[in-house]
Amino acid sequence: MATFKLIISADHEIFGNGSGDVMHCMVNPTNKLKVIADKFGAKITLFTDVCEYWVFEKKQPELAKSIKNQWIDFIKSNHDVQLHLHPQWLNYSFNNNNYELDYNLWRLPSVKSDNNDFGYGVKELIFNGKQTLESVLQKENKSYKSYAFRAGGWCIQPEEKVLETLISLDFKIDSTVAPEASYSNEKSWFNFKNSPQFPFWKVNKSILQPTNTGLTEVPIVTIKPGIFQNFFLLVDKVLKKHPQKPINCVGRAGLGKKSKLNKLKDALTPSYKMLNFSDGTTAKEMIYIASKYMKRFENETGEIPMVMIGHPKTFGNHEAFENFLEWAASNPKIEFSLYSDLKLEN
Ligand SMILES: [Zn+2]
Incomplete structure (x- = not known):
């Protein structure tokens, strides 16, 4: 079992276009x-x-300090802090307390050493990101x-250089893939259609191509909801009216604003749903997605990672998250974990 x-x-x-207050939307x-x-x-x-941390260090050091203190607090209390990169911040301007970011750098693989203020290519970016976290956090915890x-x-796509760099820097896990998800507009795209149907897999050159060696891809949980189930979940969400944002957090999403019609279409017939703790998601939906995922792998033996995703900047549905955790804590098949708790042998 x-x-x-x-x-x-x-x-x-904070938000991908540089809007949103660090304290109210993040910390x-x-x-x-x-x-x-x-x-x-x-x-x-x-x-x-x-x-964004590097930019705050230069322009608003008091904000960088709050973020850094939060990392330290998490590490000291047995949570974890790992690397995430939004390269549009590497080419920024800061006027009247507002940031303008460079959407040509939205995608990590588009970073070249000559197209940003920091002079980073993909390699330097990942290397320096890892260094920043380790230099701060190894002071608190040597290991x-x-x-x-x-x-x-x-x-992350096209991912060959990113994966090569992660592997060479001794990263063990990537957790970017959301199976079946895809998106594309002028500046941003990803395509995880045809993802392997495994709970995790090793990758070397291609993120969707399982291999025997390399980094382990631990994907975000996604499921395809049944059409009626989806409708009932949607009705429940409308009735529950959980807040979509934290108190006093004002900000706009960055790229990829969908039209109202497309939003409605997506809501009614989604091709996938992520296990998401934020964005006004109800406890019922979180439990439905987790249960459906568990059903898929119930006959496997050993450990199955189950990655939930969410964004503090859209986390206002506290009660729903609490109810979900209450359910998870009482389920004997579920263990609360960090990536470092996984034994990742195929
Ligand atoms: Zn992000």
Whole structure:
């Protein structure tokens, strides 16, 4: 019988266009997340955007300090902090307390050493990101390692150079892939259609091509909901009206604003749904997705990772998350975990 290792991951950042207040949209809701998780002994992994941190260090050091203190607090209390990169911050301007970012750098593979203020290519970017986390956090815990990665906006493709760099820097895990998800507009794209149907797999050159050696891809849980089930979940969501954002957090999403019609279409007939703790998601939906995923792998033996994703900047549905954790804590097949708790042998 399989044991499901529930890994709750939070992309730790403000909005992708540089809007949103660091305290109200990032630090405070992340603290709230931790307080709720601690009630149940659940563990949180922050995928923290080091690119914006570097910019804050230069322009608003007091904000960088708050972020850094939050990393330290997480590491000291047995949660985790791992690497996330939003390279659009590498070419920025800062006027009247507002950031303008470079959407040509939205996708990690588009970073070249000559197209940003920092002079980084993909290699330097990942290397320096890892260094930043380790130099801060090894002071608190000598055994701390930056070993897991998630690309900003899921934009890891074309991934060969990124994977090569992660492997050469001794990263063990990538957790970017959301099976069946895909998206494309002028500046941003990802395509995880035809993902392997495994709970995890090793990758070398291609993120969707299982191999025998290399990095382990631990994907985000996605399921395809049944059409009626989806409708009932949607009705429940409308009735519950959980807040879509934290208190006092004002910000706009970056790229890829969908039209109202497309949003409605997606809501009614989604091709996939992620296991998401934020964005007004109800406890019922979180439990439905987790249960459906567990059903898929119930006959496996050993450990099955189950990665939940969410964003503190859209975390206002505290009660729903708490109810989900209460359910998970009482389920004997689920163990609250960090990526480092996984034994990742195929
Ligand atoms: Zn992100």
